[in-house]
Amino acid sequence: MRRARxxxxxxxxxGGGMLTALLLPALxxxxxxxxxxxxxxxxxxxxxxxxxxxxxxxxxxxxxxxxAFFHAAHRFRYTLYDGLQLYHLDALISIVxxxxxxxxxxxxxxxxxxxx
Amino acid sequence: xxxxxxxxxxxxxxxxxxxPVYETFEVPYRDEWMVLDALNHIKDHQDGTxxxxxxxxxxxxxxxxxxxxxxxxxxxxxxxxxxxPGPIRVEPLHGFPVIRDxxxxxxxxxxxxxxxxxxxxxxxxxxxxxxxxxxxxxxxDAYKRYxxxxxxxxxxxxxxxxxxxxxFIGPAAIALAQRYNxxxxxxxARERHEVLAEHEGVWSCxxxxxxxxxxxxxxxxxxxxxxxxxxxxxDFFRSLVTPGRSP
Numbered sequence: 625m626r627r628a629r630x631x632x633x634x635x636x637x638x639g640g641g642m643l644t645a646l647l648l649p650a651l652x653x654x655x656x657x658x659x660x661x662x663x664x665x666x667x668x669x670x671x672x673x674x675x676x677x678x679x680x681x682x683x684x685x686x687x688x689x690x691x692a693f694f695h696a697a698h699r700f701r702y703t704l705y706d707g708l709q710l711y712h713l714d715a716l717i718s719i720v721x722x723x724x725x726x727x728x729x730x731x732x733x734x735x736x737x738x739x740x
Numbered sequence: 741x742x743x744x745x746x747x748x749x750x751x752x753x754x755x756x757x758x759x760p761v762y763e764t765f766e767v768p769y770r771d772e773w774m775v776l777d778a779l780n781h782i783k784d785h786q787d788g789t790x791x792x793x794x795x796x797x798x799x800x801x802x803x804x805x806x807x808x809x810x811x812x813x814x815x816x817x818x819x820x821x822x823x824x825p826g827p828i829r830v831e832p833l834h835g836f837p838v839i840r841d842x843x844x845x846x847x848x849x850x851x852x853x854x855x856x857x858x859x860x861x862x863x864x865x866x867x868x869x870x871x872x873x874x875x876x877x878x879x880x881d882a883y884k885r886y887x888x889x890x891x892x893x894x895x896x897x898x899x900x901x902x903x904x905x906x907x908f909i910g911p912a913a914i915a916l917a918q919r920y921n922x923x924x925x926x927x928x929a930r931e932r933h934e935v936l937a938e939h940e941g942v943w944s945c946x947x948x949x950x951x952x953x954x955x956x957x958x959x960x961x962x963x964x965x966x967x968x969x970x971x972x973x974x975d976f977f978r979s980l981v982t983p984g985r986s987p
Contacts, residue, residue, distance in 0.1 A: 630937075630939055630943035631937075631975075631977075632976065635976070638970070638973070706900070706904055706946060709904065
């Protein structure tokens with residue numbers, strides 16, 4: 625079981641790190657610069673809501689949120705584990721960090737389904 | 741340039757004071773002298789009981805690794821000049837038990853190195869009459885970098901994880917496992933996987949990266965470890981979607 629746990633969570637961690645490093649600058653560029661400046665059309669709320677409401681966009685955003693949360697959880701787990709050397713609390717730390725990431729992922733999914 | 745420079749040398753004489761002390765020696769300063777030359781001067785002219793390891797003086801034997809002003813270095817490849825005006829503090833490599841003065845106990849490393857089977861493993865040796873195992877330049881490039889390791893253990897001294905988790909198999913052992921895993925003549929990757937895929941194999945590493953910074957041979961153990969993590973992770977997820985395949 626332990627053999628499966630390490631590659632599983634490291635996979636989420638590294639996938640999240642890579643995906644956010646690639647996508648967040650692009651998301652920032654589009655939502656914080658090009659859209660407010662009106663450079664490529666796409667200025668109105670309606671247009672953005674339509675784009676964000678597309679099932680593929682929702683699935684993509686959920687994937688980014690899911691991996692980013694687990695990336696952060698893994699990093700925070702090791703900050704506590706190695707940084708503060710709380711080895712005896714590893715099981716508790718793992719449950720709390722990955723648990724919070726799982727709850728946040730469910731919330732993100734709910735938001736994407738209900739609100740967008 | 742000064743005529744002399746002071747060295748504060750870590751001394752541990754189990755039969756003497758018991759506790760380690762720092763002893764200050766003043767040695768002649770020469771532009772072309774390495775830290776090892778200064779230690780040899782102490783041993784030859786001031787205190788013949790000073791104990792340390794060295795052999796080749798040219799950065800290939802890997803025996804003269806010590807901590808100089810807090811950094812793990814090969815003392816035969818480290819000039820005195822950048823540390824002027826001194827004093828220069830010379831200590832054994834961190835993370836290893838000290839046997840005497842600057843000599844550390846390497847038993848743990850040697851045991852771990854053997855565990856990853858750093859030699860070419862063949863399921864079946866072909867008879868000598870069939871000739872050599874040929875390799876293209878590309879096939880050699882795949883592992884050559886990792887083959888430059890001289891077992892100097894500077895990477896272990898620099899690794900904060902090795903200090904915190906003594907069971908961690910460590911940077912050089914993993915880099916050398918990869919040296920054989922990536923060799924086209926080798927068929928032992930499964931056997932090494934048994935050791936590397938443990939938590940105390942690659943997964944203890946949190947990619948601090950100090951091992952690759954201090955490596956005097958540019959082996960890049962941190963890169964070797966991350967590559968193995970990627971392969972092991974892909975293997976694991978593939979085994980989930982491919983029934984009957986073990987990770």
